[in-house]
Amino acid sequence: MNDSPGARLQRLFEGHRLTPTQRRIAHCMVRSPADAPFLSSVELAELAGVSQPSVTRFAVALGFDGYPALRRALREMAPSDGAAAGAAEEAGGNEYQQAVLAEIENLRRLAAALADPAPVAEAGRLLAASRPLPVLGLRAAAAQAYGFAYFAAKVHPDIRLLHEGGTMLQDRIDAAARAGASALLCFALPRHPREVVDALRQARAAGLTVVTVADSAFAPVAGLSDLLLPAAVGTGLAFDTACAPMLLGRVLLEAMCDVLPEAQARLEEFDARAAERGLFVE
Structure with a gap:
């Protein structure tokens, strides 16, 4: 099973009936999985282009008491600093190489999803x-x-x-x-x-x-x-x-x-x- 940060976030959101605004917040977090656990509700709202109360309602829709509880759960899911640093070092290269490596990761995620044909x-x-x-x-x-x-x-x-x-x-x-x-x-x-x-x-x-x-x-x-x-x-x-x-x-x-x-x-x-x-x- 794919265990990248983005995949873990997506699994967290799956199975919930989300409104279009809530799907927008979820999509924003999946696209920035490394930053998501450390964003305040205001920062996440600005990043997704929604209101701060929408972020709170999003957390409740996922079954949490509020956004702080969701953020704690995201931090528990996040890799350790050492693992994150190792991944960054492994990626290396210039911005063009990093774009290619990110696309390779997208293909890996697709391959993992196709395990169920x-x-x-x-x-x-x-x-x-x-x-x-x-x-x-x-x-x-x-x-x-x-x-x-x-x-x-x-x-x-x-x-x-x-x-x-x-x-x-x-x-x-x-x-x-x-x-x-x-x-x-x-x-x-x-x-x-x-x-x-x-x-x-x-x-x-x-x-x-x-x-x-x-x-x-x-x-x-x-x-x-x-x-x-x-x-x-x-x-x-x-x-x-x-x-x-x-x-x-x-x-x-x-x-x-x-x-x-x-x-x-x-x-x-x-x-x-x-x-x-x-x-x-x-």
């Missing part, structure tokens, strides 16, 4: 059965949605990429539902566009099962997702890095292929046509 297998079954299959990703998540849709189209008969917002987005979701879609795959990464939240509400209203790849189990789209698969993003550079969400998308593709009986035949047909057209430089 049942959620991904269930997601693969839902996505494979949807004809058509709309794939949603806006702004920072557009590249993840595009990459998934590009490969998925080689094995799935009807992939509909939704990577642009605007007034037509909900029309396209409704059109997919009318055409027989039963599920929608969403990639949701920070900063989370309001349009994604609205689109998922529309998808649920249209009767679609929403499968979401998000940066955290406490992302703003969590409450609108029937099945949420978290994969952390890196925050060490000016712009977030999303290696783990990308890899999780490929894992979902593999799970889809496992339940699509025609997947291998479609791939072989594509390879044959590509060879005939001289599509790729060998």
Whole structure:
């Protein structure tokens, strides 16, 4: 089991019904697990962009008498100073190297989560059965949605990429539902566009099962997702890095292929046509 500080925090929050504001606080703490045990309620409120009473209510929602009790529990969970210092020394390097090492840790956390393959297998079954299959990703998540849709189209008969917002987005979701879609795959990464939240509400209203790849189990789209698969993003550079969400998308593709009986035949047909057209430089 992954026992990183972020993973321990996430396990603490799992199983609790949290409001959107409380999920925002939890997400903030998971992204800064080393600092979380030492923040005052005022500091945590400022960091998460919420009010100080919201932090108190968050602690009570987790079953603590108040925020001081939660902070004591977090300090008991934190590694010793010696262990923390050793980890920092091991990381070393310049800021670019540290960003890469942090992303490797995100991949380790993803690998640990995949020790239980049942959620991904269930997601693969839902996505494979949807004809058509709309794939949603806006702004920072557009590249993840595009990459998934590009490969998925080689094995799935009807992939509909939704990577642009605007007034037509909900029309396209409704059109997919009318055409027989039963599920929608969403990639949701920070900063989370309001349009994604609205689109998922529309998808649920249209009767679609929403499968979401998000940066955290406490992302703003969590409450609108029937099945949420978290994969952390890196925050060490000016712009977030999303290696783990990308890899999780490929894992979902593999799970889809496992339940699509025609997947291998479609791939072989594509390879044959590509060879005939001289599509790729060998």
